[in-house]
Amino acid sequence: MQSGTTEKLCVIVGAGMSGLLAARTLKQAGIRTIVFDEAREVGGRMSTCRFGDGVFDDGAQFFTVRDTCFAALVAAWQSEDVVAVWSHGFAKPDGSNNQDGHPRYRGIGGMAAIPTHLARGLDVRTAVRVSAVQHSGGYWLVQMDDGPTVRADALLITSPSEKSVALVTAGGYPLPTLVRAALENIEYTRCIAVLALLDGESNVPEPGGVQYSGDNGAGEPVWWLAENQRKGISPQASAITIHAGPRFSLENWDRTDDEVVTALIGSVHLFVGSRVREVRTRRWQYSQPVEPHSEPCLVAAETPPLVFAGDAFGGAKIEGAALSGLAAAEHIRRLLV
Template sequence: MARSHRTPRRQSAVIGAGMAGLACARTLQRAGHAVQVFEAAPEPGGRVATHLSPFGSFDTGAQYFTVRDARFTQALDATAPDLVRRWSANAVRVLDEHGRVVEAAPPRRDAHWVAIPAMHRLPQRWAEPLQAASALHLGTRVTHIARDALVPARWQLHTQGLEGDQRVHAGFDRVILAVPASQARSLLLISELPSLAEALAAVDMAPCWTLMLAYPNASQPGLQTLGPQWNAARSTHHRVAWLARESSKPGREPVERWTVQASPPWSREHENDDAGRVIGKLTKAFAEITGIRATPALAEAALWREAQTLKPLGQPWLWNASLGVGLCGDWCIGHRVEDAFVSGLELALAIA
């Protein structure tokens, strides 16, 4: 009787469980590849993140997403039709330094979509097949990539957990970095992969300070909302680039809550400031723009050190077949949630 010869499944390690990493890992998994995903944070999603407070949730990173690519539409319809809702946002305004509307949204502006009850539910849903396969390692930071000590053609990852515990995960045919550009570059240099690291040198990602404000008194009878009648706006104020009334999004708690995202230049200038100082300066700017001068019941700030892509890589992904190392992320082509999805998907399709 002839013996059956089965080709062993290719083993892939994906570093980063943001939208790019999840799209890449899920695509490889569906193609029959063995995948392990390593995420430094305690939950998946990257900048598609939500902060939970006693007054309701705040989408601290991505405020919404667009759906331009048919493949993104198909993925959302197949995996999360119950989680996605359109957010009207009162047709986003553009404001001057004093909060005056200087430009209304163009009539053909892309629709704004959000996940319910908060943005982090979308990456959580996409991570479920990986978790079910015990293929998602949360709270696990990859510190170094090296050739496998036993099988030099393969890779091993050196990792550190939230409690400082260190492990080595070995036997990978491929390693995919789906983390922000500077993190990827640092990891590649530490791992003595300078040729790939050099390709990322020109990518520029700006930090972003995010302010969260809650006004529970505005939910009392007779006082439904504070300040302007619009729910979202882009601003030319030197400190503030974006404002959104979180409570206006579908499926959100009714307590009046605002998210304020600082401009890239201001965030970069104040990247090393303490949160208290940032809260004071951004709250003042928020009052100047919206006219809301009431004292918030909650005022918190969070910093994203790599938030908005100012200069992208200029191509959807990088892949070195001889090394078996690839890179993907929104920073390859832009800064949208959809850009991250497209980058991760196309890299997986290229190597699957």
């Protein structure tokens, strides 16, 4: 498959926050983009799932804003009814409220509403796994699993860094030593999420989130507890999300779902308050980078451009991923003109 046009084409691997924002920015600059994601839905770790009559944010729970550029984007999303302020702090494990005045934002209807909004009008192809990328004749050849090859003028890779290195290695491209070392240095915590649909109301205090991490809460075995009905995204049913801490997640990664559900629900039983009607688990192998790379993105090649971005660069979390996507798009735009 060729790009079929004289317009410059940038292929983006990953339709999470970083990849989608980069695609929108490049499109505004007149550069064509195709975004590939191996998942069935866009959003990556900004994920909302449904079962029974419950709606659950199972990955990222909320986000904060520090940077003025990101603040402008968030203000626009607010005016478009895509995001809302959830709270100005969360409860502590002892049930007391810990308001600090800083807004915490959520997607309206769930966190996935934000990437879904960002993907509108873009050429995003889901359920397509990129298996290798190859440098050939002044282009990037992007190989899909069992599928065609796309020839691109520029390539942006936003998958977890270990997977990004594997894509380039599979295509036989020798990454510069410092770039490879920077990518290989990035480690991620794991997170086991338990999602429980309740028969009645929970005892999770306002505003529907309990933060076990930080201060005197060790964050183990439970890091975070949310009640998605109180959060405002699960109107029909009380639906709780439990995130295990990084140590528990690592040590219990291979245990059965029943075992982790029993341990984690047992740890928060005072807040559960009602019978659990149905339960699911989700394992996030690449949950959050332990120590992001200091630069907002990594330019591995200039002609043709190869750039790595995502929350492993710059500032971590959703805001860091957004800023990384913007920075990567700016590099690619400059290199393609």
